[in-house]
Amino acid sequence: MSAYHIFIVEDDKWYGEILQYHLSLNPDYQITRFMNGKDCLAQLHQKPDLITIDYSLPDMNGAELLKKVQQANPGTPVIVISGQEDIATAIDLYKKGISDYIVKDDHTKDMLWNAVNRIRENQSLKKEVEVLREELGQKYEFEKVIKGSSESIKKVFSLMEKAARTNINVSITGETGTGKELVAKAIHYHSDRKKKPFVAINMAAIPSELLESELFGHEKGAFTGAMVRKIGKFEEANQGTIFLDEIGELDMNLQSKLLRVLQERELVRVGGSEKIKLDIRLVVATHKNLAEQVKQGRFREDFYYRIMGLPIELPPLRDRGNDVLVLAKYFLDDFCKQNKLGAIQFTPKAKERLLKYHFPGNIRELKSMMDLAAVMCDGKEISDQDISFNSPRADQDLFAKEKTLKEYNIQIIEYFLNKYQRNVVQVxxxxxxxxSTIYKMIQDKEIEA
Incomplete structure (x- = not known):
C-alpha cells in the first residue's frame, strides 16, 4: 500500500512539529510540513492526499490558500486549523468546500487524528466505487453485452453508440428475453453519466397503487403506513440514468404525472410540497407496440412522443442467423467455467438443431438450454439429443413470423417430433x-431425422 501523503501548513514551528509527530504515529502517513502558503503551493505537483492549513499564515489567510489549492488540485481534502473559534468563518469555509474545521485547544491532536482517518476512509470508499464503475463499464462493453455479428445486431451497436454520445431519451423494444436491460446498462456505462447511478424499475412488477410512491418518493405521514420519508427511484437516479422497463404497463393517470415530471424536470414527493430538481437520462423498454397502444387509446400520445427519443429495436434470436451458435458457445463456455467443467463442444447435428429452432424465449431461453445441455451431455460434446426444447410458449409463437403454408407444416411437424423424441409413428x-409424409420430408432434408 502506498503512503498517504499529508501536507501540514503551520507557521508556528513548535506546533507544526507536534502535529507532524502525532500523525506520524501512523506508519502509513507521510508528512511534509510548510511554514507558509507560498511554499505549500509550490509543491502541489506532488499531489498530496490531504492538506491541513493554519488559518492565520504570514503570507495569506486560510481562505486564500484554500482557493489556490482548489484551483491547482481540485478535490484535495482540506482541514483548517484555527486559533479562533469563529463560527461565521467556519461556516464560510465549509461553504467553500473544506472537509473539517478544528480549533486549537487541548483536544486538537485527537480531533485531527479522527478527521484524517475519516477523510481517508471516505477517499478509499470513493476509489473503490470508481474501480467498480470502471469494471462495470468494461463489463458492459457493447460487444460483451450483445454477442454476434449479424447485420441486425451491427445496426443495434451503431444505435447504442449514438445514444451513448448524447443525453437523448432512449426507447428499447423487443420480445421478452432479447436483453433490453443489458442494452440500457451498456448505454449508461458508456455515457458521460457512467459515474452516476443507474436505477432500474420494472413497471409491471409493482402494484399500481404503490408505483407513484416508488417512483417519486413520499413524505412521512403522506398516507397510512408512511412512517418515514422515502426517496423515490427518480431521486436515486438524479444525475444518472433511470430505466423504466415494461413502460407499456403504466396506467394513464401515472403517465400524466410522469409526463409532467419529465417536462418540468422536477418532482414533488407524495404528500410533500418541496420541488426537487432533476437531471436524469431516461431509458424505457417494452415488448408492446406503443404506437398501436396510442391508436387504441391505451397510451397517451403526448407521453409517447416525450419518451420515444432514439428508438432501438432488438431483433428476436430466430432472426439473427449464426448469432445463435455464437451465443450458445458463449453461454456453454461460461457455464463450464463457473462449474469447473472441461471444454465441451457441439456436434454438427446439435448445431443444426439449434439453428432450426425458433426460440420463443430468445436469449434467456438459449442460456437456460445451454446450462441444461452441459449437465446432460457426456462431458465432452453436446449432441442433438442433449438439447431440450421445453418452452411453454413454443406453440404460441407459431405466427411470430409470416411463412408459407409449407414452412408452417414443417415447423409444426418439427415441433411435435421434438416433443415426442423423434418418434415418427407417434407424431x-x-x-x-x-x-410417409414425414419420412418424405426427412428424405428431402426438409426436417432432420
Missing amino acids: ADKLDIGK
Whole structure:
C-alpha cells in the first residue's frame, strides 16, 4: 500500500512539529510540513492526499490558500486549523468546500487524528466505487453485452453508440428475453453519466397503487403506513440514468404525472410540497407496440412522443442467423467455467438443431438450454439429443413470423417430433397424417431425422 501523503501548513514551528509527530504515529502517513502558503503551493505537483492549513499564515489567510489549492488540485481534502473559534468563518469555509474545521485547544491532536482517518476512509470508499464503475463499464462493453455479428445486431451497436454520445431519451423494444436491460446498462456505462447511478424499475412488477410512491418518493405521514420519508427511484437516479422497463404497463393517470415530471424536470414527493430538481437520462423498454397502444387509446400520445427519443429495436434470436451458435458457445463456455467443467463442444447435428429452432424465449431461453445441455451431455460434446426444447410458449409463437403454408407444416411437424423424441409413428398419429409424409420430408432434408 502506498503512503498517504499529508501536507501540514503551520507557521508556528513548535506546533507544526507536534502535529507532524502525532500523525506520524501512523506508519502509513507521510508528512511534509510548510511554514507558509507560498511554499505549500509550490509543491502541489506532488499531489498530496490531504492538506491541513493554519488559518492565520504570514503570507495569506486560510481562505486564500484554500482557493489556490482548489484551483491547482481540485478535490484535495482540506482541514483548517484555527486559533479562533469563529463560527461565521467556519461556516464560510465549509461553504467553500473544506472537509473539517478544528480549533486549537487541548483536544486538537485527537480531533485531527479522527478527521484524517475519516477523510481517508471516505477517499478509499470513493476509489473503490470508481474501480467498480470502471469494471462495470468494461463489463458492459457493447460487444460483451450483445454477442454476434449479424447485420441486425451491427445496426443495434451503431444505435447504442449514438445514444451513448448524447443525453437523448432512449426507447428499447423487443420480445421478452432479447436483453433490453443489458442494452440500457451498456448505454449508461458508456455515457458521460457512467459515474452516476443507474436505477432500474420494472413497471409491471409493482402494484399500481404503490408505483407513484416508488417512483417519486413520499413524505412521512403522506398516507397510512408512511412512517418515514422515502426517496423515490427518480431521486436515486438524479444525475444518472433511470430505466423504466415494461413502460407499456403504466396506467394513464401515472403517465400524466410522469409526463409532467419529465417536462418540468422536477418532482414533488407524495404528500410533500418541496420541488426537487432533476437531471436524469431516461431509458424505457417494452415488448408492446406503443404506437398501436396510442391508436387504441391505451397510451397517451403526448407521453409517447416525450419518451420515444432514439428508438432501438432488438431483433428476436430466430432472426439473427449464426448469432445463435455464437451465443450458445458463449453461454456453454461460461457455464463450464463457473462449474469447473472441461471444454465441451457441439456436434454438427446439435448445431443444426439449434439453428432450426425458433426460440420463443430468445436469449434467456438459449442460456437456460445451454446450462441444461452441459449437465446432460457426456462431458465432452453436446449432441442433438442433449438439447431440450421445453418452452411453454413454443406453440404460441407459431405466427411470430409470416411463412408459407409449407414452412408452417414443417415447423409444426418439427415441433411435435421434438416433443415426442423423434418418434415418427407417434407424431403421425397425433397430427393425423401419414407416416410417409414425414419420412418424405426427412428424405428431402426438409426436417432432420
